Amino acid sequence: MTVRHVRACASKVPRDAAVGNTCKVPLGAIVSPFLSNKKTPMPMMPWQGKRLGSGVRCVRCRAMASRYCHVAEDRVTWRCALCGQQNKVKEADASRLLLMQTNHDNGDDEENHGSVSVMEWVSDASVSVKVRRTLVLLIDVTLDADHFEMLRVGLLDFLGKVLGNKDGPSRLAMASFGSVATLYHLGEEEGGEEATTSSVVEGDAFPVSLQGCIGGEEGQRGLAVATLEANLQRYFLEVNRTEGGGVSSGERERVLRRVERTLRAISPFSSRRNTPNHERPRCLVGSLSLVSKAIKMCEWSLDDGQQGGLGGSNQNLTSIMVVGGGNCTKGPGSIPSEDHPKFIHLEREALSFIEELAEFLTERSVVVDIFGAGHVSLDVPCLYPLTQNTGGCLMMYETFGKDLFAALESAYNRFIGTSAVMDFHLSADHFNVDQIVGPIKPVSAKNRRRAIAEGNGGSSGGGGSLLSDNAVELTSVEYDHGITLSLSMRADIPGDSTFFQVEVWYASLDGCWRHRVITSRISVTSSGREFILSVDPLAVGVTLAKKAMVDIRKAKYSRKVVDGVKKDLADRIYDIARNFSPKVRGDSGGIVARFFSKPTCLLKEELAILAEFVYHLGRTVAFTENAHRDEKTCFVAHFLRCGVESCARMVWPRCLTLGPQGPVALPAADIALQMEQHFLMDCGLDCFVWVKSNSAVGSTAVGDRERSILAKYNEYMWHFMLRGRFPAPEMHLCMEGTGNARYLQSRLIPTRQDTPEEQADQVRGLGSLEPGLRNAHITSLVSSFHCTDEPSFREWCRQTSLSCGSQALGIL
Structure with missing residues (x-):
């Protein structure tokens, strides 16, 4: 192909x-x-x-x-x-x-x-001169002790993997942010000898008042600049790479040893008052400003590089990876609470500082990736310019676990050039x-x-x-x-x-x-029929979806705008069907019906896929009312940069079950909850593994059976579907009767609200079953799950004056 x-x-x-x-x-x-x-x-x-x-x-x-x-x-x-x-x-x-x-x-x-x-x-x-890559780790020191230990272990494992790549970093630096921003001395001493254990953990801590290296008072900037210049070579650790781009085992151990000593010397957050996570001081943006100043001073970031092709004048690529547990609450870029008397003025100042910092980093080919973990808001819309303008990503995960560090690795390896x-x-x-x-x-x-x-x-x-x-x-x-x-x-x-x-x-x-x-x-072509037959429904759906997400993002996800966009998309599908459907079934009612109701248009196969795509689009995180604005912004930011296949996966869930003969594709409908004992639903940024409860046990606790099923799907995904994929999705186990199951059920089409005949038409697997077994599945589905305000696909079509006939649900 x-x-x-x-x-x-x-x-x-x-x-x-x-x-x-x-x-x-x-x-x-x-x-x-x-x-x-x-x-x-x-x-x-x-x-x-x-x-x-x-x-x-x-x-x-x-x-x-x-x-x-x-x-x-x-x-x-x-x-x-x-x-x-x-x-x-x-x-x-x-x-x-x-x-x-x-x-x-x-x-x-x-x-x-x-x-x-x-x-x-x-x-x-x-x-040609090989692009030299620099990696800067910026970590949050306001984490609890258990979370920080998970972060330490995960970062060392991540560094060990990327150092072995042929495109691994040639320079490494580390900084942290809390109430102050600290740049650590990972580099060698002035004499060129290996730094001692005590000097490895040394660093220059910059109070919040000195972090405004881009803005702020002249005297403060001068003090910060002088400190940076005096210790510049000590901040960046040079990684000695071979001619082929790899590193020797001794060099890898040397780098990891210095990083581990630094991480062990950092004390996790402690407070006598048990300060909640969302109130802890984090000068995230200020620390980015400080790191950007150090990058600017390095000679390798000022390489003019006029040889070669159009577009790039810099043969260096710098990645700043921020791993945090909450939003910026202190220093430049922090936004006060909405009840603050100067909220509007301070918000404008913070956003202006962030945009100026983003422009500063973009000019120097510096990419900012921000990863959040835990259940504290990152205030993603505020940080969005830093990732959008620099080409970075902004991702959120539930815990500091395997999925987060797999995302770090895939984020570093996703670049193929500059x-x-x-x-x-x-x-x-x-x-x-x-x-x-x-x-x-x-x-x-x-x-x-x-x-x-x-x-x-x-x-x-x-x-x-x-x-x-x-x-x-x-x-x-x-x-x-x-x-x-x-x-x-x-x-x-x-x-x-x-x-x-x-x-x-x-x-x-x-x-x-x-x-x-x-x-x-x-x-x-001059034929309308030939034109509509040549339409690529996924390409059209993704094009319409990207336009819609640009509009709702500009409106800050206003409910009125979102509802208007959803209605416009449904009306557009109806207009396409009315323009190109060979048959339009009119209403034979009275004069009022003829003048005030739309005729029902038949959806042929070429348009049924597009209609189902638009239906799934309205049920994504970006269009739902209950999702947090951080989730919406992360979803939209990644969607707008992806190709057709990745975008389609984020909108239209891909379901499959692993049977004795291998993977079997399923429609993204709730009837699968009854037909299958277990299956996987891939939503692009998240993967959900459904496990039906064992009636013999009658328990919702995670046992050996559930762990083995999750491990089987996890292994299949990493071997066949996640290789080279960015971002690495987070895996969730959804057992019947548990709270996690609602996430999976919310993305499946609620066919339980349709008639048995419509369900058999939509899901071909039901038609091949014996009538008794088919009726048992449908009865069990209706009795197990409540009807919702969300329409099924058939109900949505009827509301839009469309008819699917006997078309089956599509399988992505």
Whole structure:
């Protein structure tokens, strides 16, 4: 199976612009530029000279030539596939043009997904400089003794794993935050000898008044800067790596020994007053400010690095991983309670400081990942700019357990490069770019100037900037990134196909500069039926979901806005079905019914999946009323950066049971609670393992049976579904009759509210059972669970004036 770098909403587009803009089906695509096909590796082309790629460009639209371009028989001219411009073939470009037409990764699937061509230029490895990674651990010292011990053990295990990676850290630093921020002396002494046990635990503690290294009074900043400069080399521990990128066992033990001594010297929080967690002093943002100042002073963070490709001027990648047990309650960035007389003023100051700090870190390729554990709010919306603008993540877990530290490891390993710039080329006569959603930011002025200089100095394609007005920078370079491109049609399309092109420049972790060009061809049709049959329901659903989540996040998850967005999504599905359904069943009632009720539209198979996706979307954390705003913000932040598969998993739960013949997929419906003794539900960020109670025992206590079932699913997930997946989901055991079961039940479709006939239609497994057994399952389901205010999928369809007929529930 060919990797799909471009997941278009439909493999065909309407010829008529009026139809394309009014059919309610979103036009666009979800681009995953960093995917790779391990079975058929992408062909690499050499990076010639210092140019930003060595391809041939169109003089009009500045798009790269591809295999879809037409070259004249005499090889004197070639026609651009995007704009139709006739370009002259220069003598120096003839060989490159031939190479670009023949050397590509062909992702053809004309019938279902269109055609995609991928080319990539790679710089010479002999002149490349490997990206050096720096890891800074920022830990919370206001934890209780038992939690801090779990944190200490987990961090040492995490460091032991990442140090062994070929892309492991070359420098390591550690800091903590509580009532003060402390930078620890992990580095060597001035004499170069191994530090003694007593000196390892030394550090420079900065009171809250001195943490404002970005803002604050001049005298305070000067004192903090002087202290940092005097001990700069002692903060960062250099890790001696081999030529292949690994570390020797002796070096690994040396690093872990110094970190362990530092962690053991830190005293957990103690208070005579038994201060609750949410009131403990945490200067989280102030400690980040202090660490950022130390990073700025290091010479390696100021490397100008002008060689190589567009986008990256820094051959270093710094990760700050914050592990905390609560929100920032002290120092810069802390927000007082809402009853404070100066709440509005102080909140504005705190948010301004955080945004300024985030911009400061972004300029230096510093990524901030924040992990929270426990049951204390992190105040995620306040910290969101730090992770969003720097390309980091913000995750929350229940305990300082295995799942948290697995997430730390997957977060560190998720990067495949740094400093990426992305550009989109479309036929200017046919399409406009309405919106780009993803982990993006505006292109910096430095990259704009460099693109102009390279475009004017290039040997092909005439002068002008290499970047169009659609260009953006990516906050990070990760395998699972998905950038959503929303389009609108400007004019009718005369030809039989249309094209758009994506260009990405980035530096991979091995130091090579890469220029990837993805060109997609989409067929044009005059038939509405052909168009709707070519729709990719998951791509359309994810596109609509990302737009909706951007809107509700801007409205701060206001209930009124959320309800309005849910209604708009349901109405949009109805409009699509009404526009393209071959049959519309009208109401044969009286004149009032004919004028004031909507006709019921039949949902055919191609639209039933989209309707079910939208139904599941309204039941996610982002749209529910009872979820905490921290959960909503974390969910939305991760959803907006992911590709189609990850987004679909977060919206539409994936259920399966492990039988004697292997895994068996199940519909995400509550009837599975009765049909199966145990099954797993994967919700993207969380995984729930359902275990039916043993009637012979009659107990809800976790026994050997439940532990073995959980271990079986855990082993299956880590071997087959979680390898390389970010973030690593948290596993939950949900036993029948326990409080945890409500989390799983809230995501399953409540088919118990449907008639037995509708249940048999929706769940094909019921139809294959004997009538007596089927009725027993349905009766037991209805008697075991209450009916809820949440409609089933069939009830939701009836409320939306849709009809599924005998369509079964989809299985993701």
